[in-house]
Amino acid sequence: MPRPGRNTYSEQKPPYSYISLTAMAIQSCPEKMLPLSEIYKFIMDRFPYYRENTQRWQNSLRHNLSFNDCFIKIPRRPDQPGKGSFWALHPSCGDMFENGSFLRRRKRFKVMMIMAAQEHLAQSKLSDAAHYLQQQSKLRLSALAATSTHLPQISSYNLGVSQPSTFKHPFAIENIIAREYKVPGSQSVSAGYPLHNPLTAAWPHMYNTMVDSVSPISMSGDYVAYRMPLKSMCHGGQTLPAIPVPIKPTPTPVALPGVLTPHIPAFLSNSYQSQSPTSPQAATSKSSPSTPGETHTNPTVQSVVVH
DNA sequence: CCGTGTTTAGCATTGA
DNA sequence: TCAATGCTAAACACGG
Numbered sequence: 001m002p003r004p005g006r007n008t009y010s011e012q013k014p015p016y017s018y019i020s021l022t023a024m025a026i027q028s029c030p031e032k033m034l035p036l037s038e039i040y041k042f043i044m045d046r047f048p049y050y051r052e053n054t055q056r057w058q059n060s061l062r063h064n065l066s067f068n069d070c071f072i073k074i075p076r077r078p079d080q081p082g083k084g085s086f087w088a089l090h091p092s093c094g095d096m097f098e099n100g101s102f103l104r105r106r107k108r109f110k111v112m113m114i115m116a117a118q119e120h121l122a123q124s125k126l127s128d129a130a131h132y133l134q135q136q137s138k139l140r141l142s143a144l145a146a147t148s149t150h151l152p153q154i155s156s157y158n159l160g161v162s163q164p165s166t167f168k169h170p171f172a173i174e175n176i177i178a179r180e181y182k183v184p185g186s187q188s189v190s191a192g193y194p195l196h197n198p199l200t201a202a203w204p205h206m207y208n209t210m211v212d213s214v215s216p217i218s219m220s221g222d223y224v225a226y227r228m229p230l231k232s233m234c235h236g237g238q239t240l241p242a243i244p245v246p247i248k249p250t251p252t253p254v255a256l257p258g259v260l261t262p263h264i265p266a267f268l269s270n271s272y273q274s275q276s277p278t279s280p281q282a283a284t285s286k287s288s289p290s291t292p293g294e295t296h297t298n299p300t301v302q303s304v305v306v307h
Numbered sequence: 308c309c310g311t312g313t314t315t316a317g318c319a320t321t322g323a
Numbered sequence: 324t325c326a327a328t329g330c331t332a333a334a335c336a337c338g339g
Binding site: 035063066073084085 | 311312314
Binding site: 018019056057059060063064081082083084 | 328329331339
């Protein structure tokens with residue numbers, strides 16, 4: 001794997017797949033969701049390599065957004081003009097790169113399964129959550145317009161600027177690039193979830209519990225020192241999810257005994273096992289040509305990721 | 308018109 | 324070797 005320069009990859013192609021690049025961009029913003037144009041901008045700002053042949057890689061990137069289940073589309077609200085939707089990471093996609101390579105995932109993230117009557121309850125709050133995210137986005141974009149659209153450089157780029165917490169998602173640019181060159185002076189970096197993250201206000205009973213259940217792992221000293229193998233980062237660290245708002249039809253529920261239970265990701269496990277039955281768990285899925293009639297309005301749907 | 312999103316196809320690379 | 328994954332190209336539809 002090529003070693004990047006200290007602050008830039010210059011003309012060299014970064015050793016990251018489009019999936020990881022996109023995930024970085026999404027994770028870099030406080031709302032955990034970005035329009036396509038912002039994703040483009042993030043990548044071009046960070047990696048000069050991608051300032052050329054834009055048509056080529058942007059086409060590939062769009063392909064990845066549509067094709068991979070780890071990305072979910074969040075529609076704009078009617079009062080929020082603009083082209084395209086927002087893109088977010090699926091709540092359970094944080095451990096895709098277990099093998100430590102950002103060029104190749106250990107397995108493709110795939111939303112397969114649907115079940116549970118929880119979805120019915122989740123649906124009741126889904127619109128509110130989506131509304132909230134949209135509002136956050138709106139505020140952010142307004143702020144960008146009011147100040148500057150220029151993204152800060154790596155050395156100063158910190159989610160904490162606009163977010164009280166110093167939480168770093170495995171896909172966060174700091175985490176990914178810091179594996180290659182340490183951030184000077186970064187002795188202590190909290191890996192806990194943002195206690196003041198807006199989402200906790202939206203779904204407090206869900207996200208607050210996630211914080212409690214996950215932080216003991218994420219606060220690892222190795223992680224803090226940027227020495228933890230990425231495998232551990234991705235597996236132990238949890239994705240701070242954007243609220244998945246299904247746009248596409250949901251595949252027909254198919255029971256796969258023996259697949260579900262052993263591999264329920266921590267995110268889902270938490271919501272399943274340590275949450276009250278009323279815990280909202282938004283579900284989404286890429287459309288399936290074989291199931292054009294199914295929609296997310298099915299009250300029995302629940303997404304489960306199978307690795 | 309252009310940006311966005313979806314889909315299909317082919318090829319290369321990687322890991323089991 | 325084969326399947327999974329990633330990259331690229333291309334066609335097409337849709338909407339601002």
